Amino acid sequence: MEGAVIAVFAILGMVVASFLNVCIDRLPNNESLFFPPSHCPSCRHRLAVKDLIPVFSYLWLRGRCRYCRIHIPKRLLWVEIGTGALFAYLYWSYGLSAGLGITAGYGCLFIVLMVIDWERGLILNKIVYPSMIAAILIGIFLPGSISIFLLGNSLVLLPPGIAQAAIGGAIGLGISLLIVLVSRGGMGWGDVKMAALIGLVIGFPLVFFTLIMASIFGGLVAVGLLLLKKKKRKEAIPFGPALSLATIVTLLWGTNILNWYLGLF
Numbered sequence: 001m002e003g004a005v006i007a008v009f010a011i012l013g014m015v016v017a018s019f020l021n022v023c024i025d026r027l028p029n030n031e032s033l034f035f036p037p038s039h040c041p042s043c044r045h046r047l048a049v050k051d052l053i054p055v056f057s058y059l060w061l062r063g064r065c066r067y068c069r070i071h072i073p074k075r076l077l078w079v080e081i082g083t084g085a086l087f088a089y090l091y092w093s094y095g096l097s098a099g100l101g102i103t104a105g106y107g108c109l110f111i112v113l114m115v116i117d118w119e120r121g122l123i124l125n126k127i128v129y130p131s132m133i134a135a136i137l138i139g140i141f142l143p144g145s146i147s148i149f150l151l152g153n154s155l156v157l158l159p160p161g162i163a164q165a166a167i168g169g170a171i172g173l174g175i176s177l178l179i180v181l182v183s184r185g186g187m188g189w190g191d192v193k194m195a196a197l198i199g200l201v202i203g204f205p206l207v208f209f210t211l212i213m214a215s216i217f218g219g220l221v222a223v224g225l226l227l228l229k230k231k232k233r234k235e236a237i238p239f240g241p242a243l244s245l246a247t248i249v250t251l252l253w254g255t256n257i258l259n260w261y262l263g264l265f
């Protein structure tokens with residue numbers, strides 16, 4: 001029974017991912033998310049329901065448009081698989097709860113931010129600002145929902161609330177601002193806004209782990225791309241994807257990481 005519900009959440013995640021892919025494609029172009037209906041970007045043929053079944057349509061059509069046979073970006077598939085896995089994992093670890101809803105929502109937000117910055121080098125204000133307001137409202141009205149963790153043998157419910165979120169936001173803003181001013185071009189203003197958002201979402205003290213993890217991810221990606229010769233040394237590599245990935249990892253396992261860290265002393 002539990003397995004069936006987990007499978008339902010995986011499918012729900014894949015369906016939500018289809019919408020995330022629409023957001024990723026259309027938000028940077030200031031296009032409506034709902035009109036026109038889904039169509040092939042190449043031949044403009046309107047897509048039928050059978051073309052829009054997450055994961056399966058892509059695999060069945062072998063990654064090509066049914067009508068003009070052009071290649072569909074692999075990203076559509078990866079976002080669907082990733083979001084499906086995320087939703088299934090979240091249900092498995094949270095059960096039906098406010099924590100599930102909030103973490104799933106934040107997961108979707110950072111998947112969209114990650115892919116848009118990866119593909120276009122853009123961090124959109126129209127995503128970041130409303131998300132900051134949402135994170136503040138969650139801090140006020142739903143405190144404690146994502147910061148339950150084990151300390152020793154007892155479950156500790158950190159009251160993050162608005163204070164923890166505000167301190168986190170200030171730390172995210174301060175550290176990234178410092179890096180921008182010192183590095184002169186290593187990081188952009190979009191990254192600063194995103195780091196502030198991450199602080200509001202993750203709160204103090206886990207925001208520190210998120211930023212450290214993001215720098216490690218960013219370094220690994222930069223080295224990887226240089227080795228694969230996908231980028232030249234002088235080209236800017238967006239930092240938003242590393243920030244987003246680190247945030248998702250913190251949302252999923254941050255409390256475990258913190259417990260492990262506290263256990264070292």
Ligand SMILES: [Zn+2]
Nearest residue numbers: 040043065068
């Ligand atoms: Zn087509």
